[in-house]
Amino acid sequence: MKLNRLKFVYSFAAIALFALVPASVSFAQGNGPHTSSKFEGPKANTGTVIHTIEGGKSILRVSADFKVPDTPAPTWRVVDSKGNIYTLDAFKVAAVVGSKEKREVVVPSYVHDIAKVQVYCAFAEVLLGEAKFAAPVM
Numbered sequence: 001m002k003l004n005r006l007k008f009v010y011s012f013a014a015i016a017l018f019a020l021v022p023a024s025v026s027f028a029q030g031n032g033p034h035t036s037s038k039f040e041g042p043k044a045n046t047g048t049v050i051h052t053i054e055g056g057k058s059i060l061r062v063s064a065d066f067k068v069p070d071t072p073a074p075t076w077r078v079v080d081s082k083g084n085i086y087t088l089d090a091f092k093v094a095a096v097v098g099s100k101e102k103r104e105v106v107v108p109s110y111v112h113d114i115a116k117v118q119v120y121c122a123f124a125e126v127l128l129g130e131a132k133f134a135a136p137v138m
Contacts (some may be wrong), residue, residue, distance in 0.1 A: 033039060034137045035063075036117060041129025043069035044119035045067035051114065051137045058107040060117060068092065068101050074118045079116040081136040086111050087120065113138040 047066025052059050055103040060076070068074055068091045076088035088107070093100045107114065113136035119128040 019132055032118050032124040034133055036131035036133050039119065039125060039129040039131045042120065043071060044074075044129025049117045053134070058104075058109075058111070058114075060072055060107060061104040066103070068103075069119060069121070069128050071121045071128065074100075074121045074128060075122045076109060077120045078111060078114045078132075079118065080111060081113050081115045085118075088124070090122070091119070096135065105108070107138075111138070 015077070032102055034051040036051075037068055038048055039045055044066075047063040048064065050061045052061070060078070062068075074091040076091065078086050078088065080086070088105050093102050114133060115136045116129040116130050116132050120126070121128055
């Protein structure tokens, strides 16, 4: 009887251990850095997005070769693995003299994962381009 109980305990422990391994692997994938595919679209078709975790915050940055589209209101958008779309900040920030580009954005904590990053024109309500991650990141 004791032997059967011992076998049960070891079996249960082994199953629990194997259940935790994939969870720890997927968690490790979320720590980055991760690089997306190249942007593809009518206006945003250069560069990539790099996802990192810094100080506990999820950050997206466009690569040096990314050119912010010359449209009235290019805006950061992210799409999660369920297809939910989150509109974030504008790429162009009005300054006292001229304008400044916002080439990185902090992803809010309510966004659970990121499958795609889009460049969206908020003025014309048109998708300008998107870049995909091989697997959702976060």
